Amino acid sequence: MILVDLIQIVMTTLTVGSMYALVAVGVSLIxxxxxxxxxxxxxxxxxxxxxxxxxxxxxxxxxxxxxxxALAIVVIYAAFLMLITTAFAARISLIGVLIITIGAxxxxxxxxxxxxxxxxxxxxxxxxxxxxxxxDATITxxxxxxxxxxxxxxxxxxxxxxxxxxxxxxxxxxLDPAAATMVGIPVRSTILLSFMLSGLLGAAxxxxxxxxxxxxxxxxxxxxxKGFTAAMLGGMGSIPGALLGALLIALVETTTVTFAxxxxxxxxTFTIIILVLLFxxxxxxxxxxxxxxxxxxxxxx
Amino acid sequence: MSVxxxxxxxxxxxxxxxxxxxxxxxxxxxVIFGPGYYLNMMIFIAVLALPALGLSLLSGLAGQxxxxxxxxxxxxxxxxxxxxxxxxxxxxxxxxxxQLLVIAIAAGIGAVVLRLRSHxxxxxxxxxxxxxxxxxxEWRGMTGGMQGMxxxxxxxxxxxxxxxxxxxxxxxxxxxxxMLLFALNLSSSRIGRALRAIRxxxxxxxxxxxxAAEYKTGIYVVSSVFAGVGGALYAHFVGFVTPAxxxxxxxxxxxxxxxxxxxxxxxxxxxxVALITLLNEYALGFADYKKIILGVTLIAVMxxxxxxxxxxxxxLVRNRRFARTA
Numbered sequence: 001m002i003l004v005d006l007i008q009i010v011m012t013t014l015t016v017g018s019m020y021a022l023v024a025v026g027v028s029l030i031x032x033x034x035x036x037x038x039x040x041x042x043x044x045x046x047x048x049x050x051x052x053x054x055x056x057x058x059x060x061x062x063x064x065x066x067x068x069x070a071l072a073i074v075v076i077y078a079a080f081l082m083l084i085t086t087a088f089a090a091r092i093s094l095i096g097v098l099i100i101t102i103g104a105x106x107x108x109x110x111x112x113x114x115x116x117x118x119x120x121x122x123x124x125x126x127x128x129x130x131x132x133x134x135x136d137a138t139i140t141x142x143x144x145x146x147x148x149x150x151x152x153x154x155x156x157x158x159x160x161x162x163x164x165x166x167x168x169x170x171x172x173x174x175l176d177p178a179a180a181t182m183v184g185i186p187v188r189s190t191i192l193l194s195f196m197l198s199g200l201l202g203a204a205x206x207x208x209x210x211x212x213x214x215x216x217x218x219x220x221x222x223x224x225x226k227g228f229t230a231a232m233l234g235g236m237g238s239i240p241g242a243l244l245g246a247l248l249i250a251l252v253e254t255t256t257v258t259f260a261x262x263x264x265x266x267x268x269t270f271t272i273i274i275l276v277l278l279f280x281x282x283x284x285x286x287x288x289x290x291x292x293x294x295x296x297x298x299x300x301x
Numbered sequence: 302m303s304v305x306x307x308x309x310x311x312x313x314x315x316x317x318x319x320x321x322x323x324x325x326x327x328x329x330x331x332v333i334f335g336p337g338y339y340l341n342m343m344i345f346i347a348v349l350a351l352p353a354l355g356l357s358l359l360s361g362l363a364g365q366x367x368x369x370x371x372x373x374x375x376x377x378x379x380x381x382x383x384x385x386x387x388x389x390x391x392x393x394x395x396x397x398x399x400q401l402l403v404i405a406i407a408a409g410i411g412a413v414v415l416r417l418r419s420h421x422x423x424x425x426x427x428x429x430x431x432x433x434x435x436x437x438x439e440w441r442g443m444t445g446g447m448q449g450m451x452x453x454x455x456x457x458x459x460x461x462x463x464x465x466x467x468x469x470x471x472x473x474x475x476x477x478x479x480m481l482l483f484a485l486n487l488s489s490s491r492i493g494r495a496l497r498a499i500r501x502x503x504x505x506x507x508x509x510x511x512x513a514a515e516y517k518t519g520i521y522v523v524s525s526v527f528a529g530v531g532g533a534l535y536a537h538f539v540g541f542v543t544p545a546x547x548x549x550x551x552x553x554x555x556x557x558x559x560x561x562x563x564x565x566x567x568x569x570x571x572x573x574v575a576l577i578t579l580l581n582e583y584a585l586g587f588a589d590y591k592k593i594i595l596g597v598t599l600i601a602v603m604x605x606x607x608x609x610x611x612x613x614x615x616x617l618v619r620n621r622r623f624a625r626t627a
Contacts, residue, residue, distance in 0.1 A: 037420040084600055094419045095366045096603045099556060103603070106553060107596025113589040217589075221549075225431065228424050266435055270428040277425055278413050 017250030018150030022205035023227030042220030044202025049215035057123030078199030312489035355527025361565030375547030377529030403529035449543030563609030
């Protein structure tokens with residue numbers, strides 16, 4: 001294996017992994033807050049990508065304006081998701097919430113296909129196309145954008161959760177909603193915040209990745225599943241775990257594409273899911289310890 | 302005690318009578334109403350009822366929601382298609398043989414994923430479904446890739462191939478009725494009770510000496526075979542299969558069927574299938590609108606009637622009646 005190939009693999013893994021990290025961290029965030037796995041997670045990415053593609057790419061809006069609109073749309077959508085998944089929470093079983101998020105996901109896909117169309121879209125990269133050479137391996141500037149933005153977002157989130165009152169409130173709610181309420185934390189608002197942050201992460205992902213990988217109305221579901229895999233691999237509910245899981249998944253994918261056929265690149269990822277569920281139910285880093293409202297354990301007994 | 306009340310003491314007898322009456326009425330329908338386009342739709346209902354019944358068994362008895370039914374529908378369809386087109390096997394035989402593949406895969410998957418809780422099971426089965434879709438799309442030599450397979454021989458009995466809708470109708474509805482009867486009897490049997498007990502509290506059941514894992518895997522295999530048979534019958538009716546057969550959207554439609562008809566009612570599943578088929582015909586338009594309507598309806602139904610539309614409505618009617626007498 002030549003050094004060039006190695007560097008190329010590393011670069012691609014970082015790029016793809018950053019993308020998955022944004023989705024996976026978002027999944028873990030919502031799971032932390034509500035014990036729900038959000039099947040519509042990928043739609044955050046899709047919506048923001050499509051919005052910027054049509055506003056900036058097609059209609060010539062300035063990029064910052066397009067980005068602002070995309071973020072706003074996704075945040076509103078995330079709030080709406082929060083409402084439908086937590087309404088009547090007492091009556092609906094976990095399966096019911098699951099079905100609701102699935103329904104939300106496909107409804108969004110259909111709506112997006114109607115508002116825009118079913119083709120793939122992209123818009124021009126932020127800093128142009130000229131590849132940057134690192135020791136004979138190439139990387140496009142957009143990939144650097146992806147890595148940087150992801151790192152900033154995830155680091156920002158971790159800082160937020162550790163150092164701000166609102167972030168600590170989120171962690172408190174995740175640990176024990178009843179106790180949090182007793183201390184005066186508004187649990188519903190905090191859950192709303194979790195959803196919106198999760199949406200922002202996904203939206204950021206969509207905005208930086210679309211110039212490189214294009215987006216289409218149906219692309220969200222596949223991304224969401226990879227996000228789940230990554231989050232589970234690292235430990236569902238753990239944010240550093242989600243990051244780790246995302247990088248690992250990206251690594252597996254990249255090596256598969258490099259050494260085997262590109263057509264089967266999804267195969268290892270989904271095999272990993274099943275292996276993780278079989279052997280590593282707590283994930284690598286260990287998920288959150290569930291208490292309070294959502295006391296499902298990963299396995300039944 | 303009335304005749305009906307006494308019948309409840311003998312569930313198998315009751316089920317047989319109910320299904321028998323149902324089948325007789327279904328068989329009389331073409332006689333009364335004559336041939337027509339609706340026959341085509343009714344055949345689809347018979348075929349699609351099978352994966353719906355399968356999932357209903359799984360969710361009603363075991364309380365689990367899986368998204369793998371589309372995949373097993375596809376495995377049954379493609380398996381039977383490949384055997385009958387490439388190996389010249391008689392369609393009835395190939396349908397049965399394809400189920401061997403379904404059983405093997407379902408047993409393998411089931412053993413692994415059934416100890417998982419609701420949403421993890423959903424993710425695992427969804428991943429499995431994606432793998433199946435991928436394999437179907439990429440293994441072009443076997444499956445014809447994105448184009449699918451054409452020219453699948455129609456099902457036939459005693460050497461005659463079915464060549465008209467009426468013939469298919471009279472072959473498929475008895476099959477569906479038989480499988481419905483099987484499902485109903487399974488549900489009222491010791492096995493059914495054991496499964497419901499497992500759903501409520503597995504540790505207790507295990508302490509009584511029941512191997513919960515075996516039961517759960519067993520019902521998963523049974524429900525997957527239902528889907529697989531449905532898929533094979535579909536292939537031999539429609540004559541072609543594509544990667545869209547038994548896709549994930551299909552699996553979600555089956556979930557929709559249960560959301561409408563009730564998650565733990567077998568007869569409700571039939572109602573749900575009829576509704577969805579009607580909707581597909583007359584109201585859903587093309588793919589994108591369908592997704593929107595499907596998604597929104599799923600959300601709405603689950604929010605208002607968490608146990609399913611039909612059970613919810615029945616409860617509503619019952620409660621109103623109760624309130625009036627009070």
